Amino acid sequence: MPDGGFGSDHLPYGVFRPAGGGPRVGVRLGDAVIDLAGLSPDGAPGGVFEAPTLNPFLRCGRDVWDAVRDSVRAAAESGADTVALGEVELLCPLDPPDYVDFYSSIEHATNLGRMFRPDSEPLLPNWRHLPVGYHGRSASVVAGGTPVRRPLGQRPPGPDGRDPSYGPSARLDFELELGFVTGDGPALGTPMPISEWRERIFGVCLVNDWSARDLQRWEYQPLGPFLSKSFATSVGHWITPLEALEPHRVDAPPQDPEPFEYLRLDEPAAYDIELEVALAPAGGGEAVISRTNARGLYWTMAQQLAHASINGAAIRAGDLYASGTISGAQPGSYGSLIELTWGGRDPVAVDGGERTFLEDGDTVVLRGRAGTIELGEVAGTIQPAPSFP
Amino acid sequence: MPDGGFGSDHLPYGVFRPAGGGPRVGVRLGDAVIDLAGLSPDGAPGGVFEAPTLNPFLRCGRDVWDAVRDSVRAAAESGADTVALGEVELLCPLDPPDYVDFYSSIEHATNLGRMFRPDSEPLLPNWRHLPVGYHGRSASVVAGGTPVRRPLGQRPPGPDGRDPSYGPSARLDFELELGFVTGDGPALGTPMPISEWRERIFGVCLVNDWSARDLQRWEYQPLGPFLSKSFATSVGHWITPLEALEPHRVDAPPQDPEPFEYLRLDEPAAYDIELEVALAPAGGGEAVISRTNARGLYWTMAQQLAHASINGAAIRAGDLYASGTISGAQPGSYGSLIELTWGGRDPVAVDGGERTFLEDGDTVVLRGRAGTIELGEVAGTIQPAPSFP
Numbered sequence: 001m002p003d004g005g006f007g008s009d010h011l012p013y014g015v016f017r018p019a020g021g022g023p024r025v026g027v028r029l030g031d032a033v034i035d036l037a038g039l040s041p042d043g044a045p046g047g048v049f050e051a052p053t054l055n056p057f058l059r060c061g062r063d064v065w066d067a068v069r070d071s072v073r074a075a076a077e078s079g080a081d082t083v084a085l086g087e088v089e090l091l092c093p094l095d096p097p098d099y100v101d102f103y104s105s106i107e108h109a110t111n112l113g114r115m116f117r118p119d120s121e122p123l124l125p126n127w128r129h130l131p132v133g134y135h136g137r138s139a140s141v142v143a144g145g146t147p148v149r150r151p152l153g154q155r156p157p158g159p160d161g162r163d164p165s166y167g168p169s170a171r172l173d174f175e176l177e178l179g180f181v182t183g184d185g186p187a188l189g190t191p192m193p194i195s196e197w198r199e200r201i202f203g204v205c206l207v208n209d210w211s212a213r214d215l216q217r218w219e220y221q222p223l224g225p226f227l228s229k230s231f232a233t234s235v236g237h238w239i240t241p242l243e244a245l246e247p248h249r250v251d252a253p254p255q256d257p258e259p260f261e262y263l264r265l266d267e268p269a270a271y272d273i274e275l276e277v278a279l280a281p282a283g284g285g286e287a288v289i290s291r292t293n294a295r296g297l298y299w300t301m302a303q304q305l306a307h308a309s310i311n312g313a314a315i316r317a318g319d320l321y322a323s324g325t326i327s328g329a330q331p332g333s334y335g336s337l338i339e340l341t342w343g344g345r346d347p348v349a350v351d352g353g354e355r356t357f358l359e360d361g362d363t364v365v366l367r368g369r370a371g372t373i374e375l376g377e378v379a380g381t382i383q384p385a386p387s388f389p
Numbered sequence: 390m391p392d393g394g395f396g397s398d399h400l401p402y403g404v405f406r407p408a409g410g411g412p413r414v415g416v417r418l419g420d421a422v423i424d425l426a427g428l429s430p431d432g433a434p435g436g437v438f439e440a441p442t443l444n445p446f447l448r449c450g451r452d453v454w455d456a457v458r459d460s461v462r463a464a465a466e467s468g469a470d471t472v473a474l475g476e477v478e479l480l481c482p483l484d485p486p487d488y489v490d491f492y493s494s495i496e497h498a499t500n501l502g503r504m505f506r507p508d509s510e511p512l513l514p515n516w517r518h519l520p521v522g523y524h525g526r527s528a529s530v531v532a533g534g535t536p537v538r539r540p541l542g543q544r545p546p547g548p549d550g551r552d553p554s555y556g557p558s559a560r561l562d563f564e565l566e567l568g569f570v571t572g573d574g575p576a577l578g579t580p581m582p583i584s585e586w587r588e589r590i591f592g593v594c595l596v597n598d599w600s601a602r603d604l605q606r607w608e609y610q611p612l613g614p615f616l617s618k619s620f621a622t623s624v625g626h627w628i629t630p631l632e633a634l635e636p637h638r639v640d641a642p643p644q645d646p647e648p649f650e651y652l653r654l655d656e657p658a659a660y661d662i663e664l665e666v667a668l669a670p671a672g673g674g675e676a677v678i679s680r681t682n683a684r685g686l687y688w689t690m691a692q693q694l695a696h697a698s699i700n701g702a703a704i705r706a707g708d709l710y711a712s713g714t715i716s717g718a719q720p721g722s723y724g725s726l727i728e729l730t731w732g733g734r735d736p737v738a739v740d741g742g743e744r745t746f747l748e749d750g751d752t753v754v755l756r757g758r759a760g761t762i763e764l765g766e767v768a769g770t771i772q773p774a775p776s777f778p
Contacts, residue, residue, distance in 0.1 A: 098528050103612060116611070124610050129553050130543055134612040135524035135619070139487050139703040140577060149578040151700035154519055154649065164518050166649040188529060188621070189538040191777050215700070221513050222505070223492060223523040224613020230524070231700040232577070260543065260555040261778045311540035311604070311620040312775070314528040386701070388580050389650045 003030040005374020008076040011069065012238035012376060013054055013203070016088040023091055025049040025057055027072050028238050028376075032082035036068075039075055043067025053095040054202075054239060058183050058317035062199050065183070069241060090237045092143035094181060096320035099141055099233065100308055101177075101209055102133040104299035108327040111339045116217065128257060131299035131307045133324075136209070137230035141320060144234050144378035148210055150360065150385040151231040156218035168385035169212035169228075171344065172358040176277050176335035176366055178294045179207035179322040180301050181239055185315025192309040194265050197302035198242060200315060204271070204301075205236035206366045206378045207322040213338050213357070235320070236376030248272045248370040252300045259303070262310050269300040273370045275326060277335065282361025284351035289340060292326055292333040294368070299323075360384045392419040394763020397465040400458065401627035401765060402443055402592070405477040412480055414438040414446055416461050417627050417765075421471035425457075428464055432456025442484040443591075443628060447572050447706035451588050454572070458630060479626045481532035483570060483594075485709035488530055488622065489697055490566070490598055491522040493688035497716040500728045505606065517646060520688035520696045522713075525598070526619035530709060533623050533767035537599055539749065539774040540620040545607035557774035558601035558617075560733065561747040565666050565724035565755055567683045568596035568711040569690050570628055574704025581698040583654050586691035587631060589704060593660070593690075594625035595755045595767045596711040602727050602746070624709070627765030637661045637759040641689045648692070651699050658689040662759045664715060666724065671750025673740035678729060681715055681722040683757070688712075749773045 006012070006028045016026045016033055025048070026033035036049040043064050048056040057068075072080075103109050106123070109132070113122030126132065150172055155165045180201050185192045192200060209229060216228030252270035273294040280286035299307075304321055325335040334340045337357055340348050347354035358364070362382050368375035395401070395417045405415045405422055414437070415422035425438040432453050437445040446457075461469075492498050495512070498521070502511030515521065539561055544554045569590050574581045581589060598618060605617030641659035662683040669675035688696075693710055714724040723729045726746055729737050736743035747753070751771050757764035 098526055100615075113611075125546070126543075126553075126607055126610065130608060132608065132612055133615050135526055135615070137487055137524055137702055138527070139705050139708075142577070149701050152580060152651075153700050154515075157514070163646075164515075166651070188531070189772075190775060191541060193777075212700070218515055219519060219521065220611065220613075221515065222502075222609065222613070223521055224609075224611070226489075226522050226524070227697070227700040227702070230697075230702045257552075262541075262555070308616070308619075310777075311542050311601070311616040312538050313526055313616070313619045316528050319528075383578075386579060388582075388699075 005369065005372065006030050007372060008073055010240065010244050010373045011072055011076060012240045013093065014238045015053060015091040015093045017091060018083060018088050022050065023052040025051060025054060029076050029082055031085050033085060033088060034072060034075065034080050034082050039080065041068045041071035043071065052091065053318065054093045055095060055318040058181065058202055061183050065202060069243060090143065093237060093239055094141055094235055094318060094320055096138045096141055096318050097316040099136040099138045099320045100133050101136045101322045101324060102131050102299065102304050103324040104131055104297045104304065105324055105327050106298040107329055108325040108335060111327060111334065115338065115343045131304050133308065134224045136233060140230050141233045141235060143237050144380065146234060146380065147383045148232045148380045149383045151212050152385050152388055153212060153215040153227050154218055155214040164218060169214055171213035172382065173211045173213050173337045174364045175209040175211055175325040176275060176290065177207040177209050177322040177325060178204055178273065179235060179320055180204045182315050182317065182319045184317045185309060188314040189312040191312060192306060192315060194262060194302055194306035197305055200305065201242055201301060203239040203241040205239050206368050206375050208234040208364065208366055208378050208380060209322060234378050234380045236378050238376030240373065240375055244373055245271050245370055250295055253296060253298060262306055263303045265302050269302045270295045270297060271370065273368045275368050278365040279350050279355065280363045281350055281352060286365065287350045289348050290332060290334055292328040292335060294326055296328055297323055297326060358382050394758065394761065395419050396761060397462055399629065399633050399762045400461055400465060401629045402482065403627045404442060404480040404482045406480060407472060407477050411439065412441040414440060414443060418465050418471055420474050422474060422477060423461060423464065423469050423471050428469065430457045430460035432460065441480065442707065443482045444484055444707040447570065447591055450572050454591060458632060479532065482626060482628055483530055483624055483707060483709055485527045485530055485707050486705040488525040488527045488709045489522050490525045490711045490713060491520050491688065491693050492713040493520055493686045493693065494713055494716050495687040496718055497714040497724060500716060500723065504727065504732045520693045522697065523613045525622060529619050530622045530624060532626050533769065535623060535769065536772045537621045537769045538772045540601050540616065541774050541777055542601060542604040542616050543607055544603040553607060558603055560602035561771065562600045562602050562726045563753045564598040564600055564714040565664060565679065566596040566598050566711040566714060567593055567662065568624060568709050569593045571704050571708045573706045574698060577703040578701040580701060581695060581704060583651060583691050583695035586694055589694065590631055590690060592628040592630040594628050595757050595764050597623040597753065597755055597767050597769055598711060623767050623769045625765030625767050629762065629764055633762055634660050634759055639684050642685060642687060651695055652692045654691050658691040659684045659686060660759065662757045664757050667754040668739050668744065669752045670739055670741060675754065676739045678737050679721060679723055681717040681724060683715055685717055686712055686715060747771050
C-alpha cells in the first residue's frame with residue numbers, strides 16, 4: 001500500500017507535540033506529519049492549529065475544512081515540510097463535549113440479546129425502528145496506546161443465588177466500533193435534517209468501547225450501561241476526513257420496515273471499510289481473532305446523527321458518536337469477545353494459549369482499511385486493577 | 390426569611406453579565422450580586438472569575454474554595470459593593486464536561502417500576518446494592534428560565550398493535566432533582582475514596598431533568614433513556630456551596646443490605662432540604678403540585694460520586710451529578726407528573742383546569758429550602774415542538 005495507507009489521498013488529522021514545543025494540529029503523510037500551525041493553510045483562522053485538540057478546527061465548519069484539505073493536499077503533493085512520526089509525541093485528538101454510543105449492528109444486537117435475555121426475542125421491538133443509543137463518558141475517551149486499567153465494580157449474583165460480589169471485572173472485553181466526529185450542528189431546540197449529514201460530520205476513526213461484561217449484566221437494568229463502559233474508550237490518533245472515504249461510500253443494507261422520514265436518505269451512506277481485531281498476550285505475538293466490514297451496519301452514521309438530533313439536542317464541534325460493536329454474520333466476524341467466545345463458552349486461540357475474556361497484559365489492536373486508506377489503529381494494553389477496599 | 394434566603398450564611402455562586410460587560414462569576418447576596426472579578430478575594434488565582442462558567446474556579450479545588458468563601462463572607466458582612474440583580478443578565482453557571490443522572494429515590498424507582506414493568510417486581514435486584522445511574526447529555530444543560538421546546542421523536546406502538554408513530558411528545562414531564570457539582574477528582578484509573586466526598590463536591594443546585602415519557606418507554610430497552618431526556622436539563626442559576634448546608638446535614642435513611650465498603654460512610658450525608666414543585670398554565674396562576682424533602686433519598690451524594698468513580702472514571706471540575714427524581718412516600722410528594730397522575734390516570738388540579746402531562750405554555754418551577762437558605766429556583770416554560778418532516 002503506498003505510504004502505508006497514509007498517502008496524499010488520505011491526509012487524516014491528529015494532534016502532536018514536537019520535541020520541546022506545545023501541542024498542535026498535524027496531518028499525517030506516510031510516516032511523517034505536516035505541522036498545520038507551520039503550514040498556515042488557506043482559509044483557516046489564526047490559532048486553530050495551535051491547540052491541544054481538534055475542537056477549534058472542528059468549530060470552523062465545512063467550508064474551512066474543505067479549503068484546508070485542498071491546501072494541505074497541494075502541499076503534500078508538492079513536497080511539504082514534514083516531521084518524522086518518531087520525533088513527535090501523539091496526543092488524543094478528541095475532547096468530546098458529548099459522546100454517544102449506538103447499537104447499530106443487527107448481528108451484534110441479536111447476539112447480545114440472545115445472551116443477556118435468553119428467555120425472550122433477542123431483537124427488541126424498537127430496534128428496527130430507531131438507532132438505539134446512549135450517552136457515554138467523555139472524560140474516559142483516550143487515545144490508542146493509553147493503557148487500560150481493569151475496572152473494579154460490582155459483579156452479578158451467581159446462578160446459585162449468592163450475593164453480588166465486589167472486585168476487579170472478570171469479564172473484560174473490547175468492542176470494535178467505527179466512530180465519527182462532528183462540527184457544530186443546529187442550536188438546542190432545532191433538529192438536524194438528515195440531508196446535512198456530510199456537512200456536519202468531519203471524519204471517522206476506530207473506537208474501542210472497552211466493556212466489563214459482569215458489571216454490565218448487573219447494572220444495566222433499567223437505565224443502561226454505566227460503569228461497565230465508562231472506565232475507558234479508546235480512539236485512533238488520526239481522524240480520517242469523510243472526503244478521503246468518498247470512493248468507498250456504498251449502499252447500506254436494506255431496511256425493513258422503512259424508517260420514519262427523518263431517518264430516510266436517498267444516497268449511499270455506508271462505508272466499505274475492512275476491519276480486524278488482533279490480540280497479543282503479554283510478551284506474545286498477535287493473532288487476528290476477528291475480521292468484518294463496516295458496510296454491513298444496519299443504521300448509518302447519517303441516521304445515527306439525525307436520530308440523536310431529532311429531539312432538538314444540540315450537536316457541538318468535537319462530539320463523538322460511535323457505531324456500537326460491528327459484528328458480521330459469521331462467528332469469526334464478531335466484534336467482541338463475548339460474542340466470539342459466546343459468553344465465555346468457546347475460547348479463542350491466541351499466541352501460546354486461549355482466551356475467553358481479556359487478561360492483564362493483553363494488547364488489543366483494532367485496524368481498518370478502505371482501499372489505499374488505512375485508518376489509524378487503536379491499541380490498548382490491559383493493566384491490573386488498582387487495589388482499593 | 391432574612392434576605393429572601395440569600396443572606397450571608399448562604400452566598401451561592403453564579404455567572405452574570407453586567408450591562409455592557411463580559412461574563413463573570415458572582416455571589417448572590419439578597420437581591421444583589423457581589424462581582425468576584427471586582428472583589429478579587431484572597432486565595433484565588435487571577436482570571437478565574439472573568440469566565441463564562443464556574444469551571445475555572447471549580448478547578449481550583451477545596452483550599453481555594455474555602456479561602457474565597459471566607460473572604461466573600463467577610464466582604465458580605467462588612468458591606469461589599471453589589472450590583473442589583475435587576476441590572477445584570479444571569480447566565481448558566483455550568484458547562485459540565487460530564488453529566489450523570491442517578492435514580493436514588495426508592496419511592497420513585499418503585500413507582501416507575503410499577504408503571505413501566507407492571508408484570509414484574511418493581512424494584513430490580515440491583516437497586517439496593519448500587520446507585521443506578523446513566524450519563525446524560527452535557528450540551529442540553531441550560532439555566533432555569535430557558536424555554537424548553539417540546540421534543541419530537543418516536544412514540545410507542547399502541548396496545549392494539551399499531552405501529553410506533555412519529556411526532557411531538559404527548560407525555561412531557563418534569564423531574565424534581567437535586568444536583569451537585571464537583572472539582573477535579575483523581576485521574577483516570579484511580580477510584581475516589583468515599584471519605585473524600587466533601588473535598589470533591591463543591592455545591593448543589595436544583596435540577597429539572599425534563600422527560601418525554603412516551604419516547605422513553607419506546608426507546609429505553611436495553612441501553613437506557615436517550616432522546617427522552619437529552620433535549621433539556623435545567624439547573625439553578627445559583628450553586629449553593631456545601632458549607633452553607635452544614636447545619637442541615639442529617640443522617641440518610643438506613644440501608645438494607647449494608648452496601649459494599651466502597652459505599653460505606655460513618656457520618657451524616659443527607660441534607661434536610663424541603664422541596665416543592667409549582668405548575669402554572671400560560672397566563673394562569675401557579676399551583677404547588679408536590680412537596681417533598683431531599684433527606685429521604687436512599688443513596689447519598691457521597692455514595693453516588695464514590696460509585697461513579699469506583700471503576701476509575703475520572704471526575705472533572707464542573708461535572709454535574711443529579712439525584713434522580715425525588716419522591717416521597719405519599720402521592721402529594723411525588724417528583725414527576727407520571728407519578729403524581731399515576732401514568733396519566735389521575736389528573737392533578739392546576740389553575741383553571743387539570744393536567745396529566747405538560748401542555749405548551751405551562752411553566753414548571755422547582756424550589757428548595759433548608760432553614761434560612763433558599764436554593765436558586767429552576768423555572769421552565771414549554772414551547773411548542775418545531776415543525777419538521
